[in-house]
Amino acid sequence: xxxxxxxxxxxxxxxxxxxxxxxxxxxxxLALEAMEQKDEETAWEVIEGDDEVNELYLDLEEECIDLLAxxxxxxxxxxxxxxxxxxxxxxxxxxxxxTNLAEYTLDADRDMFPxxxxxxxxxxxxxxxxxxxxxxxxxDVEACYNIAERDDDLDExxxxxxxxxxxxxxxxxxxxxxxxxxxxxxxxxxxxxxxxVRxxxxxxxHxxxxxxxxxxxxxxxxxxxx
Numbered sequence: 001x002x003x004x005x006x007x008x009x010x011x012x013x014x015x016x017x018x019x020x021x022x023x024x025x026x027x028x029x030l031a032l033e034a035m036e037q038k039d040e041e042t043a044w045e046v047i048e049g050d051d052e053v054n055e056l057y058l059d060l061e062e063e064c065i066d067l068l069a070x071x072x073x074x075x076x077x078x079x080x081x082x083x084x085x086x087x088x089x090x091x092x093x094x095x096x097x098x099t100n101l102a103e104y105t106l107d108a109d110r111d112m113f114p115x116x117x118x119x120x121x122x123x124x125x126x127x128x129x130x131x132x133x134x135x136x137x138x139x140d141v142e143a144c145y146n147i148a149e150r151d152d153d154l155d156e157x158x159x160x161x162x163x164x165x166x167x168x169x170x171x172x173x174x175x176x177x178x179x180x181x182x183x184x185x186x187x188x189x190x191x192x193x194x195x196x197v198r199x200x201x202x203x204x205x206h207x208x209x210x211x212x213x214x215x216x217x218x219x220x221x222x223x224x225x226x
Contacts, residue, residue, distance in 0.1 A: 046102035053095035083217035128207035
């Protein structure tokens with residue numbers, strides 16, 4: 001009976017991590033929707049919802065510590081608990097990045113850089129996080145490697161997007177009639193777009209981290225961690 005209870009706790013940990021990922025992905029999706037629609041109400045929903053993500057993270061941290069301290073797991077069980085804890089850290093940071101996107105939405109007051117498809121980049125990052133969590137749920141080694149490979153494409157798209165923004169800035173004509181506030185608004189737009197691209201790229205990095213920890217959990221293989 002004690003061993004059954006222990007296995008139930010391990011299963012509960014995995015399920016709780018998957019639930020946290022669902023909450024985080026929902027926040028990320030809402031943040032992108034708010035950005036696309038300039039919806040301040042939804043943006044605030046994401047910002048205020050970050051407390052829930054933080055609370056989930058702390059609860060899971062305590063869950064992992066209890067399993068480590070009270071059950072003294074070894075081998076595969078130990079890797080499951082340690083990897084789960086690291087994955088929750090990445091999920092919490094994805095939640096923070098979603099909050100950043102929502103805050104950028106509140107600061108934006110005009111459309112800029114239509115040639116940069118933020119929604120497409122954002123959709124890719126959501127898919128990567130979801131697929132990484134599926135790999136964690138199913139102990140899918142092949143999927144872990146696939147996610148790491150897809151991150152190279154995401155990085156390249158983000159690099160091209162940033163270059164587009166900088167090229168547009170260089171080509172923008174600022175004449176003597178431009179007011180100081182106009183110039184400041186332009187620079188704020190550039191900064192906000194570059195930060196948006198950077199944060200989405202980081203979401204992809206966290207998806208790779210999840211895949212790396214899953215690979216280690218399943219096969220004790222640290223290839224993707226370094």
